[in-house]
Amino acid sequence: MFHSIDECTEFIFNLRASTYKGEPLEAVRKILLELDNPHEKVKFIHFAGSNGKGSTLNATREILMQHGLRVGAFISPHLERVNERITINHQQITDAHFLSCANRVDDVIQNQLDGQYPSFFEIMTVIACLYFANANIDIALMETGIGGRIDSTNVITPAVSVITTISLEHIEILGDTIEKIAIEKAGIIKKEKPVVVGVKQLEAKKVIYQKATECQSECYFLNEEIEIESLKKGSPQYFNFSFGNYQMKEIPLAMQGEHQINNAALAIAASLLFDMSIQEATIKKALQKAKWEGRFENVSERIILDGAHNSEGTISLIHTLKEVYPTKKYKFIYAALQDKDHELSIQLMDEVAASMSFTQINLPRATKADVLASKSKHPTIHINDNWQQLIENEMKSLQSDELLIITGSLYFIAEVRKKLVEKVDKYDS
Structure with a gap:
């Protein structure tokens, strides 16, 4: 009991x-x-x-x-x-x-x-x-x-x-x-x-x-x-x-x-x-x-959370980015579980990204950040297994013509959202 x-x-x-x-x-x-x-x-x-x-x-x-x-x-x-x-x-x-x-x-x-x-x-x-x-x-x-x-x-x-x-x-x-x-x-x-x-x-x-x-x-x-x-x-x-x-x-x-x-x-x-x-x-x-947290959610003017946890979701995410923010530069932060086709998702993001950053969450099924990064061919790659530190660094350096897109596993988005909503106002001011 x-x-x-x-x-x-x-x-x-x-x-x-x-x-x-x-x-x-x-x-x-x-x-x-x-x-x-x-x-x-x-x-x-x-x-x-x-x-x-x-x-x-x-x-x-x-x-x-x-x-x-x-x-x-x-x-x-x-x-x-x-x-x-x-x-x-x-x-x-x-x-x-x-x-x-x-x-x-x-x-x-x-x-x-x-x-x-x-x-x-x-x-x-x-x-x-x-x-x-x-x-x-x-x-x-x-x-x-x-x-x-x-x-x-x-x-x-x-x-x-x-x-x-x-x-x-x-x-x-x-x-x-x-x-x-x-x-x-x-x-x-x-x-x-x-x-x-x-x-x-x-x-x-x-x-x-x-x-x-x-x-x-x-x-x-x-x-x-x-x-x-x-x-x-x-x-x-x-x-x-x-x-x-x-x-x-x-x-x-x-x-x-x-x-x-x-x-x-x-x-x-x-x-x-x-x-x-x-x-x-x-x-x-x-x-x-009708709104749904963690699905193309603008947690600030320049930060988007989206649980695009497979390639189909990534295609939709990129399509929506191009529709809504066609002139912005896209900086991706990505973490995923092992049972998804993250290789294709990463290739899709590579094609439109200004930079690619990889991290991981504390779950048994989580893919390691360096493993994810090895699937990317982008010229600008960042790897940090501490997702909080990585996001903090990216938020601080974010320029007015850039969007920070945090995506991947919905479990990752859940963890990020707990912490992020409390912080974004500081960097938007």
Whole structure:
């Protein structure tokens, strides 16, 4: 039994590598069964994808909240504290509720699993389901961790599934081809439940469509059934949207970049499939204020945080930089985990960078700064395994025509954001 939130979170953080040796999802299902299957008492929308699922979930949340619904959300990673992962209408789960749920889960593990704990993410999934089931919410939005088919969140049966994008990631778990990864992501599609898809690759779309057909699920693809037209760039940017009988003109979007228009379109479609009575004015008001920390986030006039954790994300980041800041010089700071295609990401940044700086974070799966730097062919490279010192140095030397772009793993962005927001005003003055 945990006696404090600090004791509880410190313990479960150390469960990232699962010690439970059963089949995938087996432990989660056993625990949920002993808790009277709380996940069966909640309506869900389920989000999977290599990139964009967090932004799409957030846009969906804003739309449904603006519509007057009480909306739970389960996301990852957190930026400052674990409570951020489980929210209702943006309000984080309290320490007391978290501890209460965690102790109920711990009791089941001790008595039914002989003390064999599943992973951190699996326990968080169960805590979220338990909390939502007892919180009188209208809908919960659930984001997968890795993949979909054997992800712990896949115990739910959603009203709508969303698959944002697919790229090569976690290849040791999900497979080494786009088709194999698509199979894993498509695993969240459930029988006779609609799925909204932003995936572009033909081979992935075929896999998803086949799975949807097998499940007798309606499948709606971006740029097919869901049509968009980008209009004015800027902040906000504007776009037109068409989905069946729904036609919306000049929708304002706070988030920057063409990829965020794609995410917003998926969010609109998913929201409408859940509740067809949502009004156009509601959607416009929601998207005009929807923002997502750590995704092309201007923490100051000349410093941007972006969790571009794979090559697809890096392509979107660079495209947005060129759209929004075409005349600036780009100075990148990059840190990544071992399971990403960071070599391609680094090559893409090399092509547009004024300088490349590499660092690392204190995680077992983090790639060493010098290993990352060895993938770069840029003439100006800096290496410092102390990310705080590196950022401090780069901020001090930043010129008026330069942007400092801190990117890579979302875990890196989370660590940086804790410290950086407190400091930037000093260097902007």
